[in-house]
Amino acid sequence: ALQVVYLVNSGSEANDLALRMASAAAAAAVTPHSSTTTSSSSSIPRDHVVVMAGAYHGHLTSLIPLSPYKFWGKGGQGKEDWVHVMPCPDPYRGVNLDGAAAARAVLAEAAAAGGRVVAFFCESIISCGE
Numbered sequence: 001a002l003q004v005v006y007l008v009n010s011g012s013e014a015n016d017l018a019l020r021m022a023s024a025a026a027a028a029a030v031t032p033h034s035s036t037t038t039s040s041s042s043s044i045p046r047d048h049v050v051v052m053a054g055a056y057h058g059h060l061t062s063l064i065p066l067s068p069y070k071f072w073g074k075g076g077q078g079k080e081d082w083v084h085v086m087p088c089p090d091p092y093r094g095v096n097l098d099g100a101a102a103a104r105a106v107l108a109e110a111a112a113a114g115g116r117v118v119a120f121f122c123e124s125i126i127s128c129g130e
Contacts, residue, residue: 012058015121019062022119023047048082048115050106056128057121066121069128084109084117088126 008014026047049066051057056069064070065080072079079085084106087096096102110117 010058012060012063015057015066016060016062018121019049019066019119022049026116026118046082046113046115047118048084048110048113050084050086050103050110050117050120052122052126053085053088054126054128055121055123057123081113082110082115 006017008017051066051068053068055067057063057066059070064077065083068079068085070076071083086099086102086106089096089099091097107117
């Protein structure tokens with residue numbers, strides 16, 4: 001259980017810390033007291049992350065891969081294989097309304113790639129839109 005409050009000075013720093021904590025917790029769940037978040041062993045799945053389409057999570061090296069606004073935008077390098085993008089629900093247009101189906105799809109995509117989802121990043125208000 002989390003017994004410490006971490007105060008940070010920016011959203012980027014908060015997201016970077018959350019990503020590191022998720023990876024550390026996932027590694028500890030697989031191999032207690034391990035400091036490694038990924039492994040070349042096929043028995044330990046790679047950490048995968050789910051984000052929302054149009055998301056922006058910060059301008060840090062660790063967060064560019066989690067920001068579709070950045071990796072699919074001008075100058076972006078494309079989506080990493082360990083990142084899964086859920087579509088934003090759009091009730092106005094009546095599309096992407098089944099969040100449960102979208103979640104099942106990204107979980108299946110991660111599992112098919114030999115990974116496991118260790119974190120889900122979602123802004124309460126999508127800042128960059130789609």
